[in-house]
Amino acid sequence: SDCSNCEDLAPTWEALGEIVTDTSMHIVDEYMGNQDMESHEYSDDEYEAAVNHMAPVLVTKLDCSLHPSICNEQGIRAYPTMRVFVDGEAKGDYNGHRTVMELVHWLRHIEAEHREPGELKMQKVVEHAKKRAVRNEDEGEWNDALASYRSPWGSWNVTRHPGCQLTGHIMVDKAPGKFIIHAQSYGHDIAAHMTNLSHIVHHFSFGDPEAQRYIEEQGLTVMPSGFIKSLHPMDENVYVTGELHQAFHHHLRVITTEWAKEKFRSVHRILQNSQLSTYRQHIVPEAKFAYDLSPITMSYLEESRNWYDYLTGVLAIVGGAFTVFGMMDSGLSSLSKKKSYYY
Numbered sequence: 001s002d003c004s005n006c007e008d009l010a011p012t013w014e015a016l017g018e019i020v021t022d023t024s025m026h027i028v029d030e031y032m033g034n035q036d037m038e039s040h041e042y043s044d045d046e047y048e049a050a051v052n053h054m055a056p057v058l059v060t061k062l063d064c065s066l067h068p069s070i071c072n073e074q075g076i077r078a079y080p081t082m083r084v085f086v087d088g089e090a091k092g093d094y095n096g097h098r099t100v101m102e103l104v105h106w107l108r109h110i111e112a113e114h115r116e117p118g119e120l121k122m123q124k125v126v127e128h129a130k131k132r133a134v135r136n137e138d139e140g141e142w143n144d145a146l147a148s149y150r151s152p153w154g155s156w157n158v159t160r161h162p163g164c165q166l167t168g169h170i171m172v173d174k175a176p177g178k179f180i181i182h183a184q185s186y187g188h189d190i191a192a193h194m195t196n197l198s199h200i201v202h203h204f205s206f207g208d209p210e211a212q213r214y215i216e217e218q219g220l221t222v223m224p225s226g227f228i229k230s231l232h233p234m235d236e237n238v239y240v241t242g243e244l245h246q247a248f249h250h251h252l253r254v255i256t257t258e259w260a261k262e263k264f265r266s267v268h269r270i271l272q273n274s275q276l277s278t279y280r281q282h283i284v285p286e287a288k289f290a291y292d293l294s295p296i297t298m299s300y301l302e303e304s305r306n307w308y309d310y311l312t313g314v315l316a317i318v319g320g321a322f323t324v325f326g327m328m329d330s331g332l333s334s335l336s337k338k339k340s341y342y343y
Contacts, residue, residue: 003079003080003189004189005079005080005185005189006079006080006189008098009080009098012098012099012100012103013059013061013080015100016059016100016103016104017059017060019100019104019125019128019129020055020056020057020058020059020125021051021055022128023055023056023121023124023125023128024051024052024054024055024056025051026124026128027054027121027124028047028050028051028054031054054121055121056107056111056120056121056122056124056125057084057107057111057122057125064076064079064191071191072194074090075194076191076194077190077191077194077195078185078189078190078191078194079189079190079191081093082094082103084107084110086110086114091110091113091114092110094106100129101126101129101130104122104125104126104129105126107122107125108120108122108123108125108126166181172291174293175293176290176291176292176293177290177291178288178289178290178291179288179289180286180287180288180289181197181199181286181287181288181289182284182286182287183195183197183284183285183286184284190284192245192279192281192282192283192284192285195284195285196241197241197246197247197248197285197286197287198238198239198240198241199238199239199248199287200236200237200238200239201234201235201236201237201239202235202236203232203235204232204234204235204270204289205231205232205268205270206254206268206270206291207266207267207268208267211266211267212231212232212267215228215231215267216228216231223300227257227269230269230270230271231267231268231269231270232270233270233271233272234250234270234272239274239287241276241285243278245278245279245280245281245283245285246276246277246278246279246285247276247277247279247285247286247287247288248274248275248276248277248287249274249275249276249277249287249288249290250272250273250274250287250288250289250290251272251273251274251275251290251292252270252271252272252273252289252290252291252292253270253271253272253291253292253294254268254269254270254291254292254293254294255268255269255270255271255294255296255297255298256268256269256293256294256297256298257269257297257298257299257300258297258298258299258300259299259300259301269298
């Protein structure tokens, strides 16, 4: 298949298979010597069957482009995936350093979890691999320093981390832009049809978080209805893709809101619109957040009135009403006189 990372791993994977096979042959030869079976004649097929039977692990490979149904059933999401099976059941994926020694140490740990102490064979594979590994002094020190980071202790635990959790902040210019959450790996080719970009937004906002916290705690009287929610409208929203080759794109309009006499003078409201987009089959989906800063800024100014300003306003209303009623009375009187003259 067209998998560059699989091609990079191939020499290491083949070397692992050779080491396991050599170790198995050594175990068979040692057993035959102890049982005084060297004088017996065995066919190549019988000897190969004995080697496979005594092997602590069978190293093989599967091309997902030729067997897509098996890969889909196993939930293979990236290539290459190194998975160990015990009695036909998957027991974990390897995500450590892609060296023969690291793989052998990981397999030894898996074996210790599923076999009795008298049945352990991977230690012999470790010893055989050490004999084949030619290292200088610096390489040996480097390998020893990695001992505490070997899998599975440093590997991804799917039971505790069912998905990625992203947190942080991004410094952006005051211009339209976007940022993308994209499934990518320096060591794997991602399977586009297995990429699930469903996500939940715990918190997303623009601007100074201290300013938002201050506005929310103070509860300003001039604050319009729903203003606090508009500062982070995506919080706790869940965006689930129901089909393959889909991902949500979020379009955000950011509006600056200012207060003239507050400690924190500006916050940013968000007008959000999310759409489900469909991708071509060979393109890996991505969750996109596109934002655009509005050129319009909303300003709020809260001012208190003095008592005499209020009194002046009341007197103006009373005086205006008196004037209007006087004009109406004068008009009615003039109209009444004209009717009297007519009769």
